[in-house]
Amino acid sequence: MHKQARLKSYLDADCLSDSLDQTVVCDLPARQEIKRILIIKWGGMGDIVMSTAAIEDIHQAFPQAVLHLNTLPAWQSLFADDPRFERIWCLNLQQTSGRWRIYRQWLAEVAAMQYDLIIDLQTNDKSRLLLSLLRLSGRAPRWLLGNHARFPYTVRQIHALPQAHSFQILQQTLITAGIPALTTGPTLAVSAAAQTAAQQLLSQHGLTSQPFAVFLCGSHAGMATKRWGAEHYAALVAHCIARGERVVLLGGQDEAETCQQIASRHPAQVVNLCGQTSLLAVPAICARAQYIVANDTGTAHLAATTPTPMVVLCGPTNPLRVKPVGAQVVALQLDLPCKNCYAKQCSHHSCMRQLTPAQVFPYLPEVKRHHA
Incomplete structure (x- = not known):
């Protein structure tokens, strides 16, 4: 038996230097x-x-x-x-x-x-x-x-x-170039139409008055080693259900299969919106969530434009360089010798397979029933 690798967490203070x-x-x-x-x-x-x-x-x-x-x-x-x-x-x-x-x-x-x-x-x-x-x-x-x-x-x-x-x-x-670098995080103009579309989707699935989490469980198909996997996310869904939360899955075409695998395990409590939203509807939905759990994927950066707490799971990519910017974002990574390899294929995928749902649980915020 191999000794369980230590889990390290990364915040903005760890990733962003104050000595530009x-x-x-x-x-x-x-x-x-x-x-x-x-x-x-x-x-x-x-x-x-x-x-x-x-x-x-x-x-x-x-x-x-x-x-x-x-x-x-x-x-x-x-x-x-x-x-x-x-x-x-x-x-x-x-x-x-x-x-x-x-x-x-x-x-x-x-x-x-x-x-x-x-x-x-x-x-x-x-x-x-x-x-x-x-x-x-x-x-x-x-x-x-x-x-x-x-x-x-x-x-x-x-x-x-x-x-x-x-x-x-x-x-x-x-x-x-003498341009003051004062903006501390991404700024997107989310249109009223995107806000309305997000609200309609949430209403349609009865999520306007229930606490829910958002999972961004995919990644670009060309870097599938960044994915935590359907099995792990399904176990995390079960934990959320036990806390009285529902789960919304968001993503694009590359994530469709993974989202379907997760949703099929808990059809009553998982709302699979993968492929059903515009890009700007993603932050509009995430802004209404309790928290977000994500792989290192571009959609995580989109979601990080909101103040919603987020946990980002890193393995083959370096959190010090890829973590979405924001004090509300924490990145987790197992301290393995092969971490940060940026490999597109891996025979053992230890960095993600050995990261267990039980290790992620403590980083999930407490449920707050703030939806009217």
């Missing part, structure tokens, strides 16, 4: 000529949601400027009612067929808009390539900001944070 470098390389908000700004952010859902804190700081620093957002088509709905943006435009830069045609389209679009400042919150090989091509063609604005101290950026980072939480990498990027 405050060196300002260029005070961009003082530049009166900056009237039109493009923000680039593609990435996964968690990265997109986390970037909204930086977006809010940019919005506050340039109150008279027009903001445009370039993101992926999958995330357009997250910003459909966001008053901070005059325009949101999307190209599928992830597809491989016709890649260079799309790149040319992107370059033409950016050049035509004649931006005064481009803030690259993506800062990966693809965004650097596109901005390099833009700059080499002579069609780039004077000010290009990213988190790398090299070409094509004209506002250069002095200190890199290669091991930092991605939230603080975004903050450091802004500070370098």
Whole structure:
């Protein structure tokens, strides 16, 4: 028998450093000529949601400027009612067929808009390539900001944070350009329509007057090693039922099978809404929950935009870098030698299989019957 691994918990105080470098390389908000700004952010859902804190700081620093957002088509709905943006435009830069045609389209679009400042919150090989091509063609604005101290950026980072939480990498990027990093968590504009849709779903299932928990039990199919598994979540459901709570399952297409397996064990007490909500209905539902239990998945970051307490279960990914931001969020991880491997496949999956429901129980908040 192997000795049971120690369970470690992580809060914001463990994951976010309070010693960000405050060196300002260029005070961009003082530049009166900056009237039109493009923000680039593609990435996964968690990265997109986390970037909204930086977006809010940019919005506050340039109150008279027009903001445009370039993101992926999958995330357009997250910003459909966001008053901070005059325009949101999307190209599928992830597809491989016709890649260079799309790149040319992107370059033409950016050049035509004649931006005064481009803030690259993506800062990966693809965004650097596109901005390099833009700059080499002579069609780039004077000010290009990213988190790398090299070409094509004209506002250069002095200190890199290669091991930092991605939230603080975004903050450091802004500070370098003289943009105060004051927003402490993601900020989304959840429309009235999303709020109404969430309320209707909860009413339909009799959840407006009953305490309920939300489980985000899936993950992207390409990283299934992040999943705790239907067996564990089903056991957690039984614990919730014993406490007088019902459980709502949320997720997308990749999580449908896992959610169905869990719901089939407790059909009377589990409401399976997987695939039945818009993205912005997720935080609207989570805001009404007692608490949330989630894998390390993009939807957890979406749910963390609410004040609802959340427990995030990590195994192959490092909580110090992936934990959703918020004082109401605690991340749990077994202290195993193979943790933080980021493997997409694993023969033993010890980091998640050995994390038992009994170890999670103590981190669930006490039931509060606050629903009218």
